[in-house]
Amino acid sequence: MIYEQTLDLLYAIGAILVMLMIFLSMIRALAGPTAPDRIVAINIITTYTMIIITLISRIYEQVYFLDIAMVYALMGFITTIGVAKYLEKGALD
Amino acid sequence: MATIGLLRLPDVYNRLHATTKCDTLGAGLVLLSLALQSEAAVAIRLALLIIFILITNPTAAHVIARSAYVIGIQPLIDRGETDD
Numbered sequence: 001m002i003y004e005q006t007l008d009l010l011y012a013i014g015a016i017l018v019m020l021m022i023f024l025s026m027i028r029a030l031a032g033p034t035a036p037d038r039i040v041a042i043n044i045i046t047t048y049t050m051i052i053i054t055l056i057s058r059i060y061e062q063v064y065f066l067d068i069a070m071v072y073a074l075m076g077f078i079t080t081i082g083v084a085k086y087l088e089k090g091a092l093d
Numbered sequence: 094m095a096t097i098g099l100l101r102l103p104d105v106y107n108r109l110h111a112t113t114k115c116d117t118l119g120a121g122l123v124l125l126s127l128a129l130q131s132e133a134a135v136a137i138r139l140a141l142l143i144i145f146i147l148i149t150n151p152t153a154a155h156v157i158a159r160s161a162y163v164i165g166i167q168p169l170i171d172r173g174e175t176d177d
Binding site: 014028034036037040043044047050055063067069070077080081084087088 | 112117124135142153159161164
């Protein structure tokens with residue numbers, strides 16, 4: 001019992017640390033000198049958010065949050081590909 | 094670690110170099126540690142997430158680097174700022 005509580009506390013601390021990393025990455029997303037800097041920062045933020053969703057699904061014992069994390073990773077990948085292609089060609093077709 | 098590289102390094106390509114490997118392997122190891130201590134149905138979904146990250150994250154980094162090269166951002170070594 002005390003083992004489970006300690007493990008949940010450690011997961012919560014890890015999620016809070018990843019959240020601080022998200023705020024630090026947001027500095028680069030706001031202040032990046034070029035557009036690919038912002039895309040890199042948003043790609044990293046997407047991966048961090050997926051890790052946070054997975055940790056929350058472990059803490060609250062909700063299995064369905066993993067599906068949400070999978071869909072979120074897919075959306076982040078499509079966002080990165082779309083913005084990079086728009087930068088490269090000037091259009092999305 | 095990936096965020097420190099993202100904040101401190103001077104170029105797009107250096108930032109990609111710092112973030113891609115740290116981010117992919119860090120997320121993969123966090124998900125692996127969660128998969129090892131849960132039951133089978135959860136572990137299968139986490140393994141799918143790990144495989145998905147290992148496929149898509151280097152692809153995204155490659156696409157970002159190619160778009161940065163196409164729109165004309167030169168790497169640092171072409172600006173003559175090496176330290177020798």
